[in-house]
Amino acid sequence: MDMGTMILILAGGSLATAALGLLAKGVDRKVTARLQWRVGPPLYQPVIDCVKLLGKETVMPEVARGTGFLMIPLFGLAGACLAATLLWAMNLQTRVGFVGDAIVVLYLLTIPAVTTILGAAASGSPHAAVGASREAKLLISYELPLTVALLTAVVHTGGSFQIGAIVEAQRAAGAVATSVSGLLAFGVAMLCIQAKLGLVPFDQAEAETELMAGVYTEYGGPPLAVIYLMRFMLLAALPILLITLFWGGVQVFGWAGLASVGKFAVLIVLITLIRNTNPRLRIDQSLRFFWYFVTPVALAALAAALLGRAWEVSWL
Amino acid sequence: MSWKMWSLKRSLFVYHVNTGACNNCDIEILELLTPAYDVERFGITLVGSPRHADVLAVTGICTRQAAPRLREIYQATPQPCVVLCIGTCALGQGIFADTYHAGRCVDEVIREVDPGAIIAYVPGCPPKPEAMILGVVKVWKKLDELAAAAKPAPQATPVVEAARQ
Amino acid sequence: MSMNVHPSEPTEVRERHGFEQELEQPLRRAGGIRESGNDRQATYLLPVDRLVPLLRTLIDEKQGRLATMTGIDVRDGTELIYHVCFDRERFVANLKVCVPRATDAMESITPWLPGAEFIEREIHDLLGVDFPGHPRMERLILSDDWPEGVYPLRRGFRKQDVEIAIKKRQV
Numbered sequence: 243m244d245m246g247t248m249i250l251i252l253a254g255g256s257l258a259t260a261a262l263g264l265l266a267k268g269v270d271r272k273v274t275a276r277l278q279w280r281v282g283p284p285l286y287q288p289v290i291d292c293v294k295l296l297g298k299e300t301v302m303p304e305v306a307r308g309t310g311f312l313m314i315p316l317f318g319l320a321g322a323c324l325a326a327t328l329l330w331a332m333n334l335q336t337r338v339g340f341v342g343d344a345i346v347v348l349y350l351l352t353i354p355a356v357t358t359i360l361g362a363a364a365s366g367s368p369h370a371a372v373g374a375s376r377e378a379k380l381l382i383s384y385e386l387p388l389t390v391a392l393l394t395a396v397v398h399t400g401g402s403f404q405i406g407a408i409v410e411a412q413r414a415a416g417a418v419a420t421s422v423s424g425l426l427a428f429g430v431a432m433l434c435i436q437a438k439l440g441l442v443p444f445d446q447a448e449a450e451t452e453l454m455a456g457v458y459t460e461y462g463g464p465p466l467a468v469i470y471l472m473r474f475m476l477l478a479a480l481p482i483l484l485i486t487l488f489w490g491g492v493q494v495f496g497w498a499g500l501a502s503v504g505k506f507a508v509l510i511v512l513i514t515l516i517r518n519t520n521p522r523l524r525i526d527q528s529l530r531f532f533w534y535f536v537t538p539v540a541l542a543a544l545a546a547a548l549l550g551r552a553w554e555v556s557w558l
Numbered sequence: 559m560s561w562k563m564w565s566l567k568r569s570l571f572v573y574h575v576n577t578g579a580c581n582n583c584d585i586e587i588l589e590l591l592t593p594a595y596d597v598e599r600f601g602i603t604l605v606g607s608p609r610h611a612d613v614l615a616v617t618g619i620c621t622r623q624a625a626p627r628l629r630e631i632y633q634a635t636p637q638p639c640v641v642l643c644i645g646t647c648a649l650g651q652g653i654f655a656d657t658y659h660a661g662r663c664v665d666e667v668i669r670e671v672d673p674g675a676i677i678a679y680v681p682g683c684p685p686k687p688e689a690m691i692l693g694v695v696k697v698w699k700k701l702d703e704l705a706a707a708a709k710p711a712p713q714a715t716p717v718v719e720a721a722r723q
Numbered sequence: 724m725s726m727n728v729h730p731s732e733p734t735e736v737r738e739r740h741g742f743e744q745e746l747e748q749p750l751r752r753a754g755g756i757r758e759s760g761n762d763r764q765a766t767y768l769l770p771v772d773r774l775v776p777l778l779r780t781l782i783d784e785k786q787g788r789l790a791t792m793t794g795i796d797v798r799d800g801t802e803l804i805y806h807v808c809f810d811r812e813r814f815v816a817n818l819k820v821c822v823p824r825a826t827d828a829m830e831s832i833t834p835w836l837p838g839a840e841f842i843e844r845e846i847h848d849l850l851g852v853d854f855p856g857h858p859r860m861e862r863l864i865l866s867d868d869w870p871e872g873v874y875p876l877r878r879g880f881r882k883q884d885v886e887i888a889i890k891k892r893q894v
Contacts, residue, residue, distance in 0.1 A: 459607045
């Protein structure tokens, strides 16, 4: 594949994810408003927010490390773009891909969190430093159950680490979430992506009412627009990852395409509902939650999937 | 109207600064976000850092203690930004003008840093939420005026010049 | 025992007086004089050096709680009032001392009552009473550039004095 086609595919995937993410964030704000008996902003509000931020001047604290401070959000955006494009490609063309690309996608999806920590450290602000330490603690707590959930999906669909193979197996034999292990793993993954997206109850890194803006305190103007775009793209990419691994994969055309849109909408509304009905946890509470509750459930799901494979029981 | 002004009017991020207020005006600001008035449908939200903000909603008389901090917060806010002085205390310190800790007024302190700052005044003790919404509308109209004043006169395009010769 | 009993009503007076009886002995030992009061609160005037032991007795033994300290500038000194609340008995004892202008110092209670740290710093800022023994006597509520020696709540304070003192310090 030559450079031109690759750039075209990357651009297409990134634009599609950006558009979907902006729409998803608009839906999230609208549903939040309706839950609070308000009208809420229009669905295209996140677009206006990003455009407005691009038109403001860039401010930086004196103590910040200039080049790193401004470049780091771009790396985070690049990670999100790459992961999202890979997901789109594997879903639409299941033959394309390589063994282990599920691991690659998961790895790329950790880049935004790491760049958040680095950017907060580069800004030199005490609020950002506290937020960065909390984000780092969260990172080591939710990555393990998410990986175990991925392993469960892999084991259930026959043991291939290729996303295309997982999708094909689900189209042939039914979604992973229809089995016991798959359902458990799906629940675990939902909680993990709530933490990955930095949403209540796991938004200790940003913590509006406690830490000013936490990790993003010192960012303003166009860098903040890049960070917002990165977060909105994650809001689109992570539900797509969940649908790919557990709910039969994403399709674009025909009835299956409409069903995919419906699945995506259900996940977004679920994320919003969890966000609006829960208080924020303390960082030690969420660490305990992930290590002592979520990880054992994920391991139980993995065990159930392995047993199902070994004893040829399809519903496990 | 340029895309910057168009998007700025429809998405105002507000950062609330209390420079020594009794909290009455602060509660009224929060009231704007409740379902009764719901200003979020106009795109107005509260943000946690002045670096994210377009509007500084300032309450309080600006005590001597708060003055250097208010200057730094204003300098941290990226341009274009607007200062909204809410309440009698923020306008001219009200009945607290002669007290021992009242330094210079909010708008004097801001104009020390930026003589061309855009400052809107919302009187009241505390101002009704309707008065604060009227303040935001005045800000929109002022931003329109500034955008219209800054727009350069249309210049002749090179095609027209070539045709004239 | 309802909280809405009007102080002039005769109900429960005997019980309240009963509690005041309990305080009478430590107060007499400290040389306190009862200035005024009713069945809910009473004000006692004490010599400056006898206040802290009495306060220790009231707080440690009689389950009192120091609510706050207030002060006012009188010509020859500063009157400080320590408000001690006895919540279970619904009684407040106001212990008044007059700190003379010559010394302007009152023993600090922060070493054994850490919650009094901010209260004493505030009184020092506004009234100029020093509290030797205080672990961290710094500016609390006045601005960082406020000049030393200018106390806003003293009689005779003029707002111009602040600017004059700042200019003098710069020169």
